Amino acid sequence: QVQLVESGGGLVKPGGSLRLSCAASGFTFSDYYMSWIRQAPGKGLEWVSYISSSSSYTNYADSVKGRFTISRDNAKNSLYLQMNSLRAEDTAVYYCARDTNRVGDYWGQGTLVTVSS
Amino acid sequence: EIVLTQSPATLSLSPGERATLSCRASQSVSSYLAWYQQKPGQAPRLLIYDASNRATGIPARFSGSGSGTDFTLTISSLEPEDFAVYYCQQRSNWPPVHTFGPGTKVDIK
Numbered sequence: 001q002v003q004l005v006e007s008g009g010g011l012v013k014p015g016g017s018l019r020l021s022c023a024a025s026g027f028t029f030s031d032y033y034m035s036w037i038r039q040a041p042g043k044g045l046e047w048v049s050y051i052s053s054s055s056s057y058t059n060y061a062d063s064v065k066g067r068f069t070i071s072r073d074n075a076k077n078s079l080y081l082q083m084n085s086l087r088a089e090d091t092a093v094y095y096c097a098r099d100t101n102r103v104g105d106y107w108g109q110g111t112l113v114t115v116s117s
Numbered sequence: 118e119i120v121l122t123q124s125p126a127t128l129s130l131s132p133g134e135r136a137t138l139s140c141r142a143s144q145s146v147s148s149y150l151a152w153y154q155q156k157p158g159q160a161p162r163l164l165i166y167d168a169s170n171r172a173t174g175i176p177a178r179f180s181g182s183g184s185g186t187d188f189t190l191t192i193s194s195l196e197p198e199d200f201a202v203y204y205c206q207q208r209s210n211w212p213p214v215h216t217f218g219p220g221t222k223v224d225i226k
Contacts, residue, residue, distance in 0.1 A: 047215035
């Protein structure tokens with residue numbers, strides 16, 4: 001069955017960096033576009049970034065553009081999110097999701113990122 | 118940029134009642150509209166895609182309708198496990214930006 005498992009979250013100071021990972025299994029990872037979506041505590045969902053199956057195309061929300069970088073390693077069935085210059089407002093649960101026909105059809109359980117001094 | 122609005126913000130109903138949730142887009146999204154359910158402490162779960170298609174394993178009591186700018190998620194008879202927050206979502210063709218609505222909370226009356 002499809003599984004997505006995020007890791008790498010934690011507590012980081014403002015201005016710091018963190019790298020999130022998402023391990024995929026149960027499907028042909030290299031066939032699918034993938035996304036990162038976040039959810040601040042008690043708030044709604046916010047799409048963060050998107051990467052095509054071959055990494056040829058990426059896109060970012062304006063709120064993270066220039067600070068976050070999405071990447072993937074199809075040989076390792078893994079998705080990544082490098083987050084730099086973190087701010088308090090980046091505090092959220094970060095989900096990876098498989099993108100099929102413009103929707104996230106499978107989601108991981110999420111990893112919590114807390115940005116605080 | 119397409120903006121999604123959802124109404125009502127909260128819907129208080131009893132088990133067995135019918136729930137009707139609305140999602141409106143600021144411009145046409147054709148039929149590229151999805152609905153998700155999220156329970157506390159859990160990841161969102163895809164319910165409906167392309168406005169009216171149920172995702173794998175989703176019970177028939179969930180149905181979606183609409184096109185263009187106005188969409189509806191209907192739960193025909195609420196089960197206890199259906200009390201949750203529901204989000205609509207669209208992804209534009211170009212650039213491929215996902216947009217979520219603010220959510221509708223369905224709680225027990």
